[in-house]
Amino acid sequence: MTDVPTLTDGTVVVRAWRDGDVEPSVAGQDAEVDHWFGQPGGLTVEHQREVVERWRAEAREGRRISFVVALADDETVPVGNVELRRIDEHQAELSWWLYAGQRGRGSATRAVRVVVDWALTEAAQGGAGYSRVQARVEPENQRSMRVATRSGLRREGVQRVALGTGDRAETEAYVVLARLASDPPLSEPGAFRALLNSFLPRKRAIAQMLVRDESTPEPRVLLCGLTYKQDWDLPGGVVEVGESPHVAVAREVTEELALDIPAGPLLLTDWLPPWGGWDDALCLVFDGGTHPAALLEQVVPQAREIREAAFLTLDEVAERAADFTTRRVAAALARVGAAGDGPGYSESGRPV
Structure with missing residues (x-):
């Protein structure tokens, strides 16, 4: 030059x-x-x-x-x-x-x-x-x-x-x-x-499923004990790029637990603020319906991520899960049967 x-x-x-x-x-x-x-x-x-x-x-x-x-x-x-x-x-x-x-x-x-x-x-x-x-x-x-x-x-x-x-x-x-x-x-x-x-900003999306036990009058929901953290959480995971959250949650439940449960309506959108090194995210909780307690016998945990799965009452959720997860589960349960009002919205599990 x-x-x-x-x-x-x-x-x-x-x-x-x-x-x-x-x-x-x-x-x-x-x-x-x-x-x-x-x-x-x-x-x-x-x-x-x-x-x-x-x-x-x-x-x-x-x-x-x-x-x-x-x-x-x-x-x-x-x-x-x-x-x-x-x-x-x-x-x-x-x-x-x-x-x-x-x-x-x-x-x-x-x-x-x-x-x-x-x-x-x-x-x-x-x-x-x-x-x-x-x-x-x-x-x-x-x-x-x-x-x-x-x-x-x-x-x-x-x-x-x-x-x-x-x-x-x-x-x-x-x-x-x-x-x-x-x-x-x-x-x-x-x-x-x-x-x-x-x-333009991109926000992480997480899709989770609320699966309920039909055999007890007191609400019990399916939670997973995770290998990579102490806290238990709802089954589900991160939505892939270009993937529908509705598709993602059913895929995650199949991959993590070997359960074929179609995702129902959206119950709750929960905004998660930045926490523990993570950026903020949107968590979408879909209805997984009610199932017999024997569903647990069909669970095959994905060893890399899941230690075990169990149906838990809200009190038991509070003992094993993070406080924001406990609030999210309670907020999602409150939306069951309220389809006429549409999905709920919360921030870290707290209604807004």
């Missing part, structure tokens, strides 16, 4: 560094740039000139392209930077920043989009474009998160890093966002939906 191209969308221009850009770039450094990019507060013109020369050498070697961002109506005045760093022959990584007084006008989003479009489609490597361009953004850097998503980079996940090994000493994690050359153009509705789907 010997030439840094000039790119534009008609509003912003990204171009190679010029000697006259050095002093304005130093003047534009402020506390925000210092915070996220670790620039020393006393950045000098001489040091910046050295950095620019190093960037030019790296561009010639095909390792890094540092673009100046300017406005199309006066491209002589730098307003920020976009960097494109080569990871390997297929991938590159982005970073960007705007100078003091230049933020909040959409210039970063426009500049990043222009660079990404070029990197994925044009001669970013002296021949063919990259197949993937990524950015790693600290979760607290909400301004850059908005730029990344508005530029069409889809959220892929969180990369954890050991303290002291990131770009900043305080960095503990990066959100990784990327676009692929095979992604549809941002103008297509499907591309916009996929982009939203990549970063």
Whole structure:
């Protein structure tokens, strides 16, 4: 790579560094740039000139392209930077920043989009474009998160890093966002939906079944003693991606207990707040109907997860289960026979 191209969308221009850009770039450094990019507060013109020369050498070697961002109506005045760093022959990584007084006008989003479009489609490597361009953004850097998503980079996940090994000493994690050359153009509705789907909140769903003993006047429900925790719980489990909760609960009961019990109506939706290292979740409790006590003779516990299963009264549930599970069982029992009122809703088993 010997030439840094000039790119534009008609509003912003990204171009190679010029000697006259050095002093304005130093003047534009402020506390925000210092915070996220670790620039020393006393950045000098001489040091910046050295950095620019190093960037030019790296561009010639095909390792890094540092673009100046300017406005199309006066491209002589730098307003920020976009960097494109080569990871390997297929991938590159982005970073960007705007100078003091230049933020909040959409210039970063426009500049990043222009660079990404070029990197994925044009001669970013002296021949063919990259197949993937990524950015790693600290979760607290909400301004850059908005730029990344508005530029069409889809959220892929969180990369954890050991303290002291990131770009900043305080960095503990990066959100990784990327676009692929095979992604549809941002103008297509499907591309916009996929982009939203990549970063909108996702909530874990758990499906459980309330199976009751028909042989006693006092309510008894089927609970499982689990291998991975002390507390007992209703049969069921996590809903798989793309799976119906109604299907999931019957599948879990079959896998865990070897019982073929169709799931009935939804009795209760219980929101579980974050707890013990888990994120929050929605627990959907479905009616498993009433059965003879002899049902227990058919149970074949899945050894990896289930120690045993038993029909328990509410008092016995309270002795063996967590308090929020006890409340959830009681709330679900209260909905049995109340189908005309629809399913109930609770939070950690407490009615709302």
